[in-house]
Amino acid sequence: MTFNDAKGLSHLTRVTDLKSTAITFILELAEALKTTNSSPLLLKEKSIALCFFENSTRTRISFEQAIHKLGGFPIDFKPQESSLAKGESFEETLHTLKALEISAIISRHSNDDFSKKIAEYHILPVVNAGDGIVAHPTQALLDSLTLKSKWNSLEGKQILILGDILHSRVARSHYELSQILNYNVKVAGPEEWIPSWAKQSITKDWKSFINDFDAILCLRVQKERMENHTTNDDYLKNYTFRESELKKIKRPYLLHPGPVNWGIELCESALKHPQCLIHEQVRNGLYLRMALLSYLLNPVESKKWKNNNGP
Numbered sequence: 001m002t003f004n005d006a007k008g009l010s011h012l013t014r015v016t017d018l019k020s021t022a023i024t025f026i027l028e029l030a031e032a033l034k035t036t037n038s039s040p041l042l043l044k045e046k047s048i049a050l051c052f053f054e055n056s057t058r059t060r061i062s063f064e065q066a067i068h069k070l071g072g073f074p075i076d077f078k079p080q081e082s083s084l085a086k087g088e089s090f091e092e093t094l095h096t097l098k099a100l101e102i103s104a105i106i107s108r109h110s111n112d113d114f115s116k117k118i119a120e121y122h123i124l125p126v127v128n129a130g131d132g133i134v135a136h137p138t139q140a141l142l143d144s145l146t147l148k149s150k151w152n153s154l155e156g157k158q159i160l161i162l163g164d165i166l167h168s169r170v171a172r173s174h175y176e177l178s179q180i181l182n183y184n185v186k187v188a189g190p191e192e193w194i195p196s197w198a199k200q201s202i203t204k205d206w207k208s209f210i211n212d213f214d215a216i217l218c219l220r221v222q223k224e225r226m227e228n229h230t231t232n233d234d235y236l237k238n239y240t241f242r243e244s245e246l247k248k249i250k251r252p253y254l255l256h257p258g259p260v261n262w263g264i265e266l267c268e269s270a271l272k273h274p275q276c277l278i279h280e281q282v283r284n285g286l287y288l289r290m291a292l293l294s295y296l297l298n299p300v301e302s303k304k305w306k307n308n309n310g311p
């Protein structure tokens with residue numbers, strides 16, 4: 001059901017590591033953990049290292065909280081305060097963590113293939129919490145959990161991804177997930193921010209068709225991945241989701257992975273709109289990450305728990 005390496009370690013580097021049956025299981029387990037408000041000890045006494053080379057609030061804290069709630073111990077590995085700063089290699093760092101009885105590593109890094117490289121060492125299971133501009137699999141999965149709770153299934157749904165597609169690891173993970181869960185991704189954004197993989201999916205004049213979409217996912221303008229970026233008038237006029245668009249929406253749900261640059265991607269009053277799911281996304285991140293870690297690190301007991309408590 002999942003990508004197991006030659007040593008039998010289960011990793012999540014991209015959503016494509018998971019078969020659709022595994023994704024369905026994780027989403028159903030997350031829903032069951034949420035609705036029963038349960039904290040089964042599926043990670044009992046497991047220590048899991050969080051290794052974030054980039055800033056984070058939602059992803060990092062939700063993983064930490066998920067590990068706590070499941071009876072495990074989150075270990076805060078601070079790269080800049082570790083022996084990496086003295087020149088120790090990452091491979092040797094992984095061996096060191098393993099010798100200290102760490103069960104898995106959760107990583108975020110600006111390099112596109114960072115978690116894949118960790119997986120290739122075959123030392124510890126790795127969960128990707130954001131790699132460069134290519135993958136943020138748990139964000140796409142938690143967005144799917146959020147939308148699934150509204151529709152039951154994502155199959156055939158039309159999702160517009162809006163803004164800075166090029167620098168977004170969330171957009172890329174959604175594109176991959178859409179091919180597994182059979183939803184349709186359209187994109188709209190400045191031409192220079194449309195990567196090659198999204199060119200077939202461009203929607204011009206998205207504002208005229210706003211109620212044709214089932215969900216609209218606004219993306220953060222990722223200034224830290226650009227040189228000399230200033231948000232220009234063209235962006236604000238054509239791609240900011242403003243009050244005028246907010247007034248029109250009836251059908252689509254409104255999402256944003258956060259953090260939001262208010263007034264650039266989205267007007268602040270969106271938070272009060274009944275179709276806005278931004279805070280639900282954050283909450284669902286906790287349950288999705290509880291389910292994912294349980295599935296990867298304790299699949300047998302996770303299945304037993306879900307059989308007794310889930311659909």
Ligand code: CP
Nearest residue numbers: 056057058059257258
């Ligand atoms: N969506 C997301 O990854 O947010 P953080 O950077 O706060 O983790």
